[in-house]
Amino acid sequence: MTFLRALLRAAASCRAAFPAWVLAACLLSAAALVPTTASAQAAPTAPAQPLPSVDVGSIGGQPVSMPLQVLALMTGITLLPAALLGLTAFTRIIIVLGLLRQALGTGQTPSNQVLLALALFLTAMVMMPVFNEAWANGIAPYLDDSMDFRAAWAATSEPFRGFMLAQVRETDLMTFAGLSQTGPYATPQDVPFGVLAASFLTSELKTAFEIAFLIFIPFVIIDLVVASVLMSMGMMMLSPMLISAPFKILLFVLVDGWVLVVGSLAASFNPA
Numbered sequence: 001m002t003f004l005r006a007l008l009r010a011a012a013s014c015r016a017a018f019p020a021w022v023l024a025a026c027l028l029s030a031a032a033l034v035p036t037t038a039s040a041q042a043a044p045t046a047p048a049q050p051l052p053s054v055d056v057g058s059i060g061g062q063p064v065s066m067p068l069q070v071l072a073l074m075t076g077i078t079l080l081p082a083a084l085l086g087l088t089a090f091t092r093i094i095i096v097l098g099l100l101r102q103a104l105g106t107g108q109t110p111s112n113q114v115l116l117a118l119a120l121f122l123t124a125m126v127m128m129p130v131f132n133e134a135w136a137n138g139i140a141p142y143l144d145d146s147m148d149f150r151a152a153w154a155a156t157s158e159p160f161r162g163f164m165l166a167q168v169r170e171t172d173l174m175t176f177a178g179l180s181q182t183g184p185y186a187t188p189q190d191v192p193f194g195v196l197a198a199s200f201l202t203s204e205l206k207t208a209f210e211i212a213f214l215i216f217i218p219f220v221i222i223d224l225v226v227a228s229v230l231m232s233m234g235m236m237m238l239s240p241m242l243i244s245a246p247f248k249i250l251l252f253v254l255v256d257g258w259v260l261v262v263g264s265l266a267a268s269f270n271p272a
Contacts, residue, residue, distance in 0.1 A: 084123075086197055086201055087164065087197065087200070088123050088126075088127050089122075089127055089204075090119055090120070090123040091201065091204045091205070091208065092204045092207055092208045092211075092265070092268070092269075093119045093122050093123055093126075093265055094115065094116070094119040095204075095205070095208035095209070095212065096208050096211050096212055096215070096261070096265055097115045097118065097119055097261075098115065099208075099209075099212035099215065099216070100212070100215055100261060101115065103212075103215055103216045103219045103248075104245075104248055104249065104252060105219070105241055105244070105245050105248060106249070118262070122262060122265065122266060125266065126266055127163070130159045130162075130163050130272065133159040134155075134156045134157075134160065137155040137158070137159070138151075138154070138155035138156030138157075138158075139152065139156055157193070159272065161188075161189075161191075161193070161196060164196055164197070164199075164200040165191070165196065165272075166269075166270040166271060166272045167200060167203055167204065167207075167269065167270055168196065168200050168203050169203045169206070172199040172202045173195070173199040177191075177195055180192065180194070180195050211264070211268065215261065218251065219248050222244050222248050223240060223241070223244050223248075225244075226240045226247065227240040227244075230243065
């Protein structure tokens with residue numbers, strides 16, 4: 001059994017522990033790096049079992065050459081961070097967490113690495129049904145050679161389209177449809193992917209700032225109360241932020257703020 005077949009079986013057994021897009025990226029990169037020809041000095045004792053071909057497209061009815069396939073696969077892997085930012089729940093989560101840290105007035109605590117880790121794990125939890133559906137409908141059949149690349153791409157992107165359409169505001173969608181001069185649309189499937197992605201990003205930004213505004217209100221009230229008390233005591237040279245920071249942290253801890261914020265963020269996404 002070849003190395004690639006063993007890797008595919010291991011990935012199929014581990015798909016419940018990792019997101020589908022991570023497994024797909026690792027499998028595609030491993031398949032591109034597996035050597036396809038034996039060494040020139042090897043003795044021709046027994047015919048080796050050929051490795052499965054990985055075709056990412058065709059031009060003029062002919063399969064794309066292996067160097068172009070490797071180039072396409074490596075380019076796709078480098079675009080994974082952009083897909084994570086623009087096609088998943090990561091944008092809303094990281095913006096809310098960043099503004100929450102600013103509302104607390106704790107500077108760089110928690111650090112950027114901690115916020116990114118929390119946002120990534122929360123994004124994986126929210127997007128897990130979408131990843132599983134994309135794996136079952138498109139990625140797994142393509143790896144089993146039961147579906148060509150074009151059909152697998154359409155089947156894989158359909159769950160993400162459904163997720164983004166559930167979060168998009170109609171006004172944002174109509175705005176970008178007018179800018180691209182492609183609307184109106186009869187069905188959701190008629191919406192171009194570029195228009196949908198741009199509308200999804202603007203909708204996520206608006207939703208994230210709305211949630212952050214509601215989070216800011218109690219902390220602003222604490223700052224106003226502390227500033228009024230200090231001014232009434234004639235302590236105008238003392239920074240109100242220095243005095244209000246412990247009270248804001250105490251309030252946030254007493255109400256179990258992290259659980260409330262994370263739970264509210266996870267529940268704020270509409271089901272596809």
